[in-house]
Amino acid sequence: MTDFSASPDLQDPTTHAGFVAIVGKPNVGKSTLLNAFLGTKVAPTSPRPQTTRRGVRGIYTLDNRQLIFVDTPGLHKPKDALGKYMNSEVHSALSDVDAVVWVVDLRHPPTDEDRLVANSVRDLPKPLFLVGNKTDAAKYPEEAMKLYGALLEGRGSDLPVSETMLSAQNSVNAVATLREQLLEVLPENPFFFPQGAASDQSREMWAAEIIREEAMKKLRDELPYAVATRVNRWTEREDGLQRIEGEIIVEKNAHKGMVIGAGGKQLREIGQAARKQLEVFLNHKVYLGLEVIVIPGWREDEEALRELGYE
Numbered sequence: 001m002t003d004f005s006a007s008p009d010l011q012d013p014t015t016h017a018g019f020v021a022i023v024g025k026p027n028v029g030k031s032t033l034l035n036a037f038l039g040t041k042v043a044p045t046s047p048r049p050q051t052t053r054r055g056v057r058g059i060y061t062l063d064n065r066q067l068i069f070v071d072t073p074g075l076h077k078p079k080d081a082l083g084k085y086m087n088s089e090v091h092s093a094l095s096d097v098d099a100v101v102w103v104v105d106l107r108h109p110p111t112d113e114d115r116l117v118a119n120s121v122r123d124l125p126k127p128l129f130l131v132g133n134k135t136d137a138a139k140y141p142e143e144a145m146k147l148y149g150a151l152l153e154g155r156g157s158d159l160p161v162s163e164t165m166l167s168a169q170n171s172v173n174a175v176a177t178l179r180e181q182l183l184e185v186l187p188e189n190p191f192f193f194p195q196g197a198a199s200d201q202s203r204e205m206w207a208a209e210i211i212r213e214e215a216m217k218k219l220r221d222e223l224p225y226a227v228a229t230r231v232n233r234w235t236e237r238e239d240g241l242q243r244i245e246g247e248i249i250v251e252k253n254a255h256k257g258m259v260i261g262a263g264g265k266q267l268r269e270i271g272q273a274a275r276k277q278l279e280v281f282l283n284h285k286v287y288l289g290l291e292v293i294v295i296p297g298w299r300e301d302e303e304a305l306r307e308l309g310y311e
C-alpha cells in the first residue's frame with residue numbers, strides 16, 4: 001500500500017500569509033509603491049497629497065505565500081473629523097500588521113510630519129522596511145536617506161530594520177527585491193484570500209476612487225479635500241458595455257458649480273478622463289454617468305462619513 005502522507009508532492013505545503021502596512025506622510029509615493037508591488041492598479045495615485053482615504057488593500061500571492069497590503073492614508077495632524085478618522089485608521093493598521101513599510105521622499109530632508117511617522121513606527125516589535133522613494137528625482141539621495149535612518153535611532157537592536165532606496169515609478173528590480181524580502185518575513189498562516197484575488201475592494205469602490213482621482217486632478221486648488229465620490233449603479237450590457245452611474249459629493253451648494261464648470265465643461269472632462277481610465281482597466285467600453293450632489297458638511301458628519309465608506 002502506498003503511504004501518501006510520506007509523499008512530499010501530496011502533502012500540503014506550509015502557507016505563509018500576513019498583512020503589511022504602507023505608511024508615510026502624504027504624497028511620498030505610497031500608492032505608487034503599492035501599485036508597483038502588485039503590478040496592477042488598485043489604489044488611486046495623484047499628485048495631490050492625501051488622495052488615499054480608505055485603507056485600500058492589495059493582495060499579492062506567490063506560490064505558498066500571500067502578502068496583503070494595507071495602504072494607509074498619510075499620517076498627519078488631525079484638522080477635522082476626517083483627519084481624526086485617518087489617524088485612528090493608521091494606528092489601528094499598525095497594531096494589526098505583520099510588517100511595516102515606511103515610505104519617505106528622498107528629494108527632501110525629513111519634516112515634522114516624517115518625525116511623527118517615525119515616532120509611530122520606531123518601537124513596533126515587527127519587521128520595519130524604510131523605503132527612500134523618488135531616487136530618480138532626488139539630488140542627494142544618500143544624504144537624505146541617512147537623515148531618515150537617523151529618525152529610527154533608539155530602535156531596539158533586536159528589532160529588524162531594512163533600508164532600501166528606489167524609485168517606485170522606475171525601479172522594477174528594486175521593487176521586486178523588496179517584495180521578496182516582505183514575502184520572507186510573513187508568518188505561517190493559512191491564506192486569507194483566494195489565490196487570484198488582487199484587492200478586496202468592491203468594483204464600485206474602486207471605480208469611485210478613479211473618479212475622485214480625476215476630479216481632484218481637475219479641481220486643483222479650488223476645493224481639494226471637500227470632494228467624495230461613490231458609484232451607485234453598475235450594470236453590464238450584453239455587448240459588454242459597462243454602464244456606471246456615480247456621484248461627486250461636495251459640501252456646499254457653491255462648490256457644485258465649481259465642479260460642474262461653465263456649461264458643464266469641467267464635469268464632462270472629469271467624466272471623460274475617468275471613463276478612459278476605467279476602459280483601460282476593465283478592457284470594455286464604459287458609459288459613465290456623473291452627477292454632482294451636496295451633502296452639507298460631510299467631512300464633519302460622522303454619519304455621512306460612514307455612509308461614504310470611511311469607516
Ligand SMILES: Nc1nc2c(ncn2[C@@H]2O[C@H](COP(=O)(O)OP(=O)(O)OP(=O)(O)O)[C@@H](O)[C@H]2O)c(=O)[nH]1
Nearest residue numbers: 027028029030031032046049050051052167168169
Ligand atoms: N519622481 C518620482 N515621483 C514619484 C515616484 N513615486 C511617486 N511619485 C509621485 O509622487 C506623487 C504622489 O504619489 P502617491 O503614490 O499618490 O503618494 P501617496 O503617498 O500615496 O499620497 P497620499 O495618498 O496623499 O498619502 C505622484 O505625483 C506620483 O507620481 C517616484 O519614484 N519618482
